[in-house]
Amino acid sequence: MLLNKNLEAKQVAAVRKILSDVPEASTYAPVTESMSRATELGEEKIAAVLNSVSSMPQSTTVFANPALHKASVDCQGTKITLNIRSFAIRGIVSESEIITNQVSPACVIFAGLFGRKPASPQKGGADDIDEEALLRELIDKKFYRFTDIRRDSLTGKQRLINQVAEFVKAFPAAGPETVIQHFSTLRKLSAPRQKGINGTRTPGGLLLELIGTHMENVALGTVSVYMRHQLRNNTALHPQVLAMRANDLIVEHQKNGRTAFQTCYSLLLGREASPVESNILERMGIIQTHHGSAGSNVVARYLATLHTSAVSDFFVASQMTLDGDRHFGAIHDMTAFINHIEPLDTAARESAIRERMLTALPTFGHPEIAAAGRSDEIQQDPRPAIYFNPFLEAVDNREIQLNDRQKKRLAITQRIYQIAFIEGIIRPGRENEPPLRLTPNTDFGGWAVQEGLDIYESDRTLLTYIFRGFGWMMDAREQLQLKIIRPVIPPHPDVIPTPTDDLAIPNEVVALHNRMAGANAFDR
Helix, strand or coil: CHHHHHHHHHHHHHHHHHHHCCCCCCCCCHHHHHHHHHHHCCCHHHHHHHHHCCCCCCCCCCEECCEEEEEEEEECCEEEEEEEECCEECCCEEHHHHHCCCCCHHHHHHHHHHCCCCCCCCCCCCCCCCHHHHHHHHHHHHHHHHHHCEECCCCCCEEHHHHHHHHHHHCCCCCHHHHHHHHHHHHHHHCCCCCCCCCCCCHHHHHHHHHHHHHHHHHHHHHHHHHHHHHHHCCCCCHHHHHHHHHHHHHHHHHCCCCHHHHHHHHHHCCCCCHHHHHHHHHHHHHCCCCCCHHHHHHHHHHHHCCCCCHHHHHHHHHHHHCCCCCHHHHHHHHHHHHHHCCCCHHHHHHHHHHHHCCCCCCECCCCCCCEECCCEEEECCHHHHHHHHHHHHHHCCCCCCCHHHHHHHHHHHHHHHHHHHHCECCCCCCCCCCEEECECHHHHHHHHHHHCCCCHHHCCHHHHHHHHHHHHHHHHHHHHCCCCCCCCCCCHHHCCCCCCCCHHHHHHHHHHHHHHCCCCCCC
């Protein structure tokens, strides 16, 4: 017994050490180095300009997504070269590893938080820690405790899941983001003397609170989605019944060994997710852990710098930025656009698509990369293909059945792809120039796949939030070491992926393009 206690103490100490580890801060300071070199060369004007931005800090070591691959595709007889962007987290985990199922969500998150891949127990090392399992179990624990949490409400202390049921019953049209924000405010009121986010906190203690707060928010959002599924089927359901049904699903999933993320997929669908559906949603989610959305990342860093007094505020503010028109807004714009053109006849629909291209076509183009152009070379976000291909495979294998309306709406998205990229448009007065082509961005794939999985329109941004929250944690931990705030300086060279012979990503992109260029992509 004493031996077991000693072993347990060693493991606890090891776990504390792991959670307290913070990746080394970046030493890459191109502005400072360039200013010194300009001074050496006697370039006083250059040195003066550089001095005006000398307060800009060293670069992030969390994330980089350069144009890494090239692929050639056919657009009605015109060969277009795609410069495909691809990301790496800390230069350790790449997109290709994710899509080839070499890494789990816990592995990706661990690499981002700690700057290395998780270690596995060595044979014969009884006191070794399986670090990937440790983080997975921690995330699961913080999520599953939701069914037991009791907190003060307007009507007295009661289970949080019952409070969510009452809120959803009173506001059945409220989306998951509203539920998260509402209960985040109540969480703050329940603990007036919070430690928040600041440099005096131990890294391990702060990380535990970040994970705990985020996973409670994730539970709030997904449980509210599940309850709204129930209400759509029967508007007369009492809040106690809503709470009971959500509780039963969560408890059953936990008993069956499902991870927190797998339980979220079922809550999002309003029923138990099949293994195929879970795999599709997991790939979509894990790819979004820390990919783009610079605005929400800036807010996360800024709030960490401000020493936010409540961890809840850190997540709510970042989420609200993600809800902006340049991010989640594209998903909602696509919903409105599809709903608008769906009842039109074919000619009117295609005219509406071309007209919308002249302003801003939802889920196409990108504000920060060259995803639009008239040349025979254009940048491509690989995520639509990464999301789409396992879904299309499941449709082909009849593991996912699409109803007639889904087929029609997905066929509209296919036609949008063909007009926007394969055909392009000729602007008035520029008839002698090549057509303007737009490539799809991440939201195109995210919207369409969730349409095919029958996820309600208002809930198609929640999956991103579930995983992106861990990206914000990565930002906060780096920000407390080294003030970056605005990620305009190029990433540290060590985290920029280098070109390889790995064709996994370009093959995904080309496969989707060929499918979308054909006929009846969703009706096989």
